[in-house]
Amino acid sequence: MEAVSPSIKSASPASVQVASPSVRPARRRYMAPLEPVSPKAKWLLGTGFFLLFVLVWSAVTFGGLVSPTFLASPLTMLREGILLFTEFDFHHDIGMTVWRVMGGFILASIVAVPLGIAMGAWKPVEAFFEPFVSFCRYLPASAFIPLLILWAGVGEAQKLLVIFIGSVFQITLMVAVTVGGARKDLVEAAYTLGASNTGIVKRVLIPGAAPGIAETLRLVLGWAWTYVIVAELIGSSSGIGHMITDSQALLNTGQIIFGIIVIGLIGLVSDFIFKTSNRRMFEWSAL
Numbered sequence: 001m002e003a004v005s006p007s008i009k010s011a012s013p014a015s016v017q018v019a020s021p022s023v024r025p026a027r028r029r030y031m032a033p034l035e036p037v038s039p040k041a042k043w044l045l046g047t048g049f050f051l052l053f054v055l056v057w058s059a060v061t062f063g064g065l066v067s068p069t070f071l072a073s074p075l076t077m078l079r080e081g082i083l084l085f086t087e088f089d090f091h092h093d094i095g096m097t098v099w100r101v102m103g104g105f106i107l108a109s110i111v112a113v114p115l116g117i118a119m120g121a122w123k124p125v126e127a128f129f130e131p132f133v134s135f136c137r138y139l140p141a142s143a144f145i146p147l148l149i150l151w152a153g154v155g156e157a158q159k160l161l162v163i164f165i166g167s168v169f170q171i172t173l174m175v176a177v178t179v180g181g182a183r184k185d186l187v188e189a190a191y192t193l194g195a196s197n198t199g200i201v202k203r204v205l206i207p208g209a210a211p212g213i214a215e216t217l218r219l220v221l222g223w224a225w226t227y228v229i230v231a232e233l234i235g236s237s238s239g240i241g242h243m244i245t246d247s248q249a250l251l252n253t254g255q256i257i258f259g260i261i262v263i264g265l266i267g268l269v270s271d272f273i274f275k276t277s278n279r280r281m282f283e284w285s286a287l
Contacts (some may be wrong), residue, residue: 072254075259080254090243095260097228097239100156104163105224109217112168117176120209121201126176133172141166142230156247159228166227171220178212179205210270218274225267 037045054074060066061073068076084090119126119133141162152158182205190204232241240259247255 014283076254077257081258085152100159101224104160108167112171116135119176141227161230162231163224163227174216176197179209182208214278235247
């Protein structure tokens with residue numbers, strides 16, 4: 001037997017160091033596809049674009065490159081906006097427009113969401129409704145305005161119906177696609193556990209599609225704002241669209257731009273509320 005060296009015998013386990021490969025933190029890849037950005041960077045980048053847009057707008061208008069008749073400067077737009085609130089009761093116009101958007105959108109959702117769920121869950125229902133819904137989805141809501149004026153007059157019903165028609169078919173088809181895209185393995189597992197056909201819809205399809213349905217409603221709400229402005233351009237005595245029409249007759253581009261910006265801000269706020277609500281109601285969808 002070979003003699004063991006005293007130096008080896010006296011060596012303690014703690015004194016023996018095992019070489020391990022050095023682990024370097026992964027370098028962050030900027031501008032890589034699908035690479036996320038931090039919330040702070042996202043806020044800075046988004047704000048930076050708005051600032052750049054205002055700077056270019058200011059340079060074009062204050063530099064005299066465009067006549068004020070065709071494009072008001074930012075300061076002129078702000079002055080006209082203050083004038084709208086102080087002398088022309090613009091609060092009322094905003095309230096009427098918001099009411100019309102929400103009224104027509106809620107009516108469309110009440111009809112479209114259940115119908116979309118039924119189309120996505122039961123294929124015979126989809127085969128019956130899908131051709132008609134797909135056909136109507138391509139019809140512009142503004143094309144119905146002359147008929148709606150004949151049928152419902154120029155009151156609130158006509159404006160609500162314009163938004164309803166513009167939203168209901170979009171929501172229906174998008175909800176049907178979301179529900180119909182459920183994972184087949186979850187459905188088969190539910191059948192294995194003894195679920196009925198109705199139980200599959202209630203406990204598998206609807207809960208699984210709920211985050212997608214909420215996202216669909218958020219997107220279509222943005223489209224509803226375009227429909228209400230079209231509805232208010234004809235036969236209306238109030239609303240942001242009515243104000244824009246009157247300002248166009250007076251060549252007041254400051255008020256026109258201010259009205260457009262107000263619509264964008266209201267839409268941004270509603271979009272933020274929708275996103276926040278969806279994250280809180282469907283926290284499990286991000287897991």
